[in-house]
Amino acid sequence: MVRTSELAIVALAGVIGVLAGVVVVALGLATQFLHVLLFGIAPDAHLSTTVGLAPLLLVLVPSLGGLAFGIASLLVRRISSGAPVDPIEANALHGGRMSLRDSLIVAVQTMASSGVGASVGLEAGYTQASSGLASRLGQALHLRRADLRLLVGCASGAAIGAAFDAPLMGAFYGFELILGTYAIPAFAPMMTASFTAALTRRLLMPEAVPSLPSLAEPALADLPPVLLLGAVCALIGIAVMRGATLVEAGFRRAPVPVYARPALGGLVVGLMALGTPAVLSAGHGAVYQHIVSAELLAPLALLLFAKVAASSVSIGSGFRGGLFFASLLMGVLAGRVFAGGLEFVLPGLAADHALYALIGMSALAVSVVGGPMTMTLLALEMTGDLQLTLAVLAASGVSSLMTRRLFGFSFATWRFHLRGESIRGAHDIGWLRDLKVRDLMRIEVPQLDADTTLDTARRTYPAGATAYIVATTADGCYAGMVPTASLYAAAEAEGEAPATLRPLLHLADDVLLPDMTIREALDAFDHAEADVLAVVDDTSHRRLAGVLSETHAIRRYSEEMSRRLSEITGERAD
Numbered sequence: 001m002v003r004t005s006e007l008a009i010v011a012l013a014g015v016i017g018v019l020a021g022v023v024v025v026a027l028g029l030a031t032q033f034l035h036v037l038l039f040g041i042a043p044d045a046h047l048s049t050t051v052g053l054a055p056l057l058l059v060l061v062p063s064l065g066g067l068a069f070g071i072a073s074l075l076v077r078r079i080s081s082g083a084p085v086d087p088i089e090a091n092a093l094h095g096g097r098m099s100l101r102d103s104l105i106v107a108v109q110t111m112a113s114s115g116v117g118a119s120v121g122l123e124a125g126y127t128q129a130s131s132g133l134a135s136r137l138g139q140a141l142h143l144r145r146a147d148l149r150l151l152v153g154c155a156s157g158a159a160i161g162a163a164f165d166a167p168l169m170g171a172f173y174g175f176e177l178i179l180g181t182y183a184i185p186a187f188a189p190m191m192t193a194s195f196t197a198a199l200t201r202r203l204l205m206p207e208a209v210p211s212l213p214s215l216a217e218p219a220l221a222d223l224p225p226v227l228l229l230g231a232v233c234a235l236i237g238i239a240v241m242r243g244a245t246l247v248e249a250g251f252r253r254a255p256v257p258v259y260a261r262p263a264l265g266g267l268v269v270g271l272m273a274l275g276t277p278a279v280l281s282a283g284h285g286a287v288y289q290h291i292v293s294a295e296l297l298a299p300l301a302l303l304l305f306a307k308v309a310a311s312s313v314s315i316g317s318g319f320r321g322g323l324f325f326a327s328l329l330m331g332v333l334a335g336r337v338f339a340g341g342l343e344f345v346l347p348g349l350a351a352d353h354a355l356y357a358l359i360g361m362s363a364l365a366v367s368v369v370g371g372p373m374t375m376t377l378l379a380l381e382m383t384g385d386l387q388l389t390l391a392v393l394a395a396s397g398v399s400s401l402m403t404r405r406l407f408g409f410s411f412a413t414w415r416f417h418l419r420g421e422s423i424r425g426a427h428d429i430g431w432l433r434d435l436k437v438r439d440l441m442r443i444e445v446p447q448l449d450a451d452t453t454l455d456t457a458r459r460t461y462p463a464g465a466t467a468y469i470v471a472t473t474a475d476g477c478y479a480g481m482v483p484t485a486s487l488y489a490a491a492e493a494e495g496e497a498p499a500t501l502r503p504l505l506h507l508a509d510d511v512l513l514p515d516m517t518i519r520e521a522l523d524a525f526d527h528a529e530a531d532v533l534a535v536v537d538d539t540s541h542r543r544l545a546g547v548l549s550e551t552h553a554i555r556r557y558s559e560e561m562s563r564r565l566s567e568i569t570g571e572r573a574d
Contacts, residue, residue: 002141006185009147013154013189014196016137020130020158021200027111027125028163028205034115035281038065046285047117048278048329058117058277059270065116066266069109070259070318076105086124087131087156087178088412093433096135096148103132109320114281118262119269119310120321121282126159131178150186153178157190158197160324165201166381169374170194176371177412212291212383216352218391225349226391229338229356230363230398236334237367237399238407240308240323241414247316258318265317269310276303279310282325290332291357297340304333323411327368328361335360358388363395367403370410372396437521438514440556441535441546445470450479451500454487463488468532470547471501477542478534480505511536512548518557525550 002008035047038061040054084102085094110125134155138148153174161170171194175182218226251261272279278286290300311326339356342349350356362375369375372393379392403410448457450471461469461484469487471479482504498504510528512521512535524533532549536542 003143003147006188009150010188010192012137012141012151013193016130016134016151016155017158017193017196018200019133020126020155020193021162021197021204023107023129023133024126024159024162024197024201025204027107027122027129031111031115031122031281034111038116047281048283048286049289050277053273053277055274058273058280059267062117062266062270062273062280063263064266065112066118066262066264066317066319067260069112069116070262072112073109073262073318073320074259076109080105084128086412087127087152090131090135091149091152091178091180095145095434096150096152097139098132098135098152100132100136103128103135106320107132110322113262113314113319113321116266117269117273117280118266118314118319118321119279119281119283119307119326120314120319121284121323121325122321123160123163123324124320124322126163127156127178130155130159149179150189153186154189154193158193161194162197162201164378164381165198165207166378167191167194167198169377169381170197172374172377173371176374177369177410212288212354212358215355215358215383215385215388217385217387218355221349222391223394225338225342225356226359226395227398229335229360230395231402232338233331233334233360233363233395234367234399234402234406236304236308236330237327237364237403240312240327240330240368241407241409241411243308243312244315244411245414247312248318251317261317262319265313265319268313268317272306272310276306278303278329279306282321283307283329284325287325287329287332287361290329290336291354291361293336295336297337297344300333300340301337304330304337307333323368324365327365331361331364332357333360334364355388355391358383359392359395362392363399366396366399368411370400370412372400432519433517435518435556435560436514437512437516437518437535437548438545440518440521440553441512441514441548442552443546445534445544445547447472447544448482448501449474450502450505453500454498457482457487457501461487468547469501470534470544471505472544476544478508478511478536478544480508481530481532481534482506507533511539511542513538514545518553518560521548521553522550522557525553 002012035041036043039047039057041047041050080102084106085098090096090098107125107129110120110122113120114122131152134151135148138151143151156178157170157174160173161167171190174190179186256264269279307326307330311323315323335357336353338360339350339353358379362379365375366372375396376389376393380386380389446461446466446468447470448460450473457469463484466484469482469484471482473479482501486504507528507530510524510530510533512524512533514535514537532547534544535546535548537545
């Protein structure tokens with residue numbers, strides 16, 4: 001019923017939205033419980049905005065918590081089958097298939113990391129657990145690849161929408177970052193999931209959202225500094241991503257056990273927290289505080305540097321989590337620092353610093369996370385101000401463009417790149433890896449021994465019987481290809497005709513392997529400039545397994561591309 005009905009998919013998306021809302025509430029309450037238990041904050045307070053905490057707790061909790069986290073993660077890695085698959089990777093390579101057990105482990109690790117004060121966000125745990133549940137449910141219902149990918153996107157978008165109480169922003173998060181495209185058939189399920197998740201979160205955990213001050217309307221004269229702020233945020237975002245990589249590389253070179261790295265990272269973050277608690281955890285509460293604050297330029301600049309360093313150290317030392325929430329705080333600080341510097345150089349040009357804080361919040365998040373429309377809608381749902389939203393969109397566009405031109409990755413895709421995966425987004429490229437040469441090749445092969453005489457070869461394969469002959473050795477190993485035309489051309493040259501097929505062999509070194517993908521096979525055809533290539537079991541024994549023609553490979557490639565396009569446009573056949 002679910003496979004054949006779009007209404008059933010929408011209903012299933014609503015169920016997934018409810019589950020995502022429950023996941024957000026559960027992880028949020030668990031993390032807050034750890035903050036109350038370990039740091040002694042008030043139950044309704046935010047760790048990043050609570051001042052006056054005991055200095056000993058600020059240092060010991062992140063460092064000892066990091067040690068416990070490192071030991072637990074080491075034990076998990078020993079019993080785990082491999083690296084967990086996140087929603088972007090699942091949709092790009094695995095057709096939406098995720099392990100529920102691994103997803104729940106990642107969610108718990110994220111909660112623990114943020115709970116002990118590491119400067120990471122909970123969004124990775126929200127999306128991982130929600131998407132894992134959606135994927136498991138979809139697999140149990142034996143959904144198509146496209147529908148399973150859609151449910152994973154719905155779950156991730158719903159989790160983000162519930163986390164920020166911004167359902168439109170959550171839906172576009174699912175479109176831009178998890179599905180990798182805007183698809184009309186996905187609109188109703190995505191919106192249903194995101195709105196039901198936000199509603200579930202409101203019912204289970206009502207939370208008063210701090211009010212924002214009235215903001216000045218952006219004028220045309222504000223456009224140049226807004227665009228410049230977008231460029232500055234792109235540079236800061238690149239610095240954060242590079243910083244995390246450099247810290248991780250430094251830990252690899254240092255003689256520090258893997259399980260002890262989070263303890264050292266936690267110690268660094270704890271020492272920074274002695275100066276300001278805003279470096280702790282994701283900093284969700286500090287976002288609203290610093291939008292309306294009236295701090296001086298120098299303290300804000302130091303806090304921005306500290307938050308960038310704390311996030312890079314936390315991720316690089318091995319804590320689990322994301323940079324979504326942290327990038328929002330860094331963006332707010334970057335916007336206020338930019339406005340303060342602009343006011344110092346050109347008094348009166350940036351009168352409303354809160355306006356630049358909101359623009360910087362979205363622009364820097366675009367650089368780190370991606371999704372310019374996602375972050376623009378976040379600003380719209382936070383303020384309800386369309387004019388401000390247009391300014392945010394302009395800055396976000398500049399930030400996205402500069403990040404892609406100077407760096408080329410978001411934080412998630414950069415981590416994939418470091419692991420050797422060529423993923424630039426959640427676009428479905430997994431089918432290219434699933435379509436192997438073994439699935440395309442022909443097993444029935446016109447085959448002769450390489451020492452067969454020309455007369456025997458002509459009698460076995462008369463003119464027109466086949467376009468090529470595969471020659472093998474006595475033990476079945478591939479020796480080369482013989483075009484039938486060259487066989488008869490050689491036979492006509494009576495004085496120079498060879499005794500066997502061996503002088504006519506070509507493409508002896510150009511072969512395909514069964515595990516090659518269709519993309520690799522097409523590249524091999526281009527390199528060899530051949531219409532047909534032999535498939536051998538391996539490069540050492542070279543036993544003949546079959547043949548593959550370039551025409552057949554291209555036709556199958558085109559058919560699969562048409563299928564994926566039909567799934568996007570909603571024209572697929574049942």
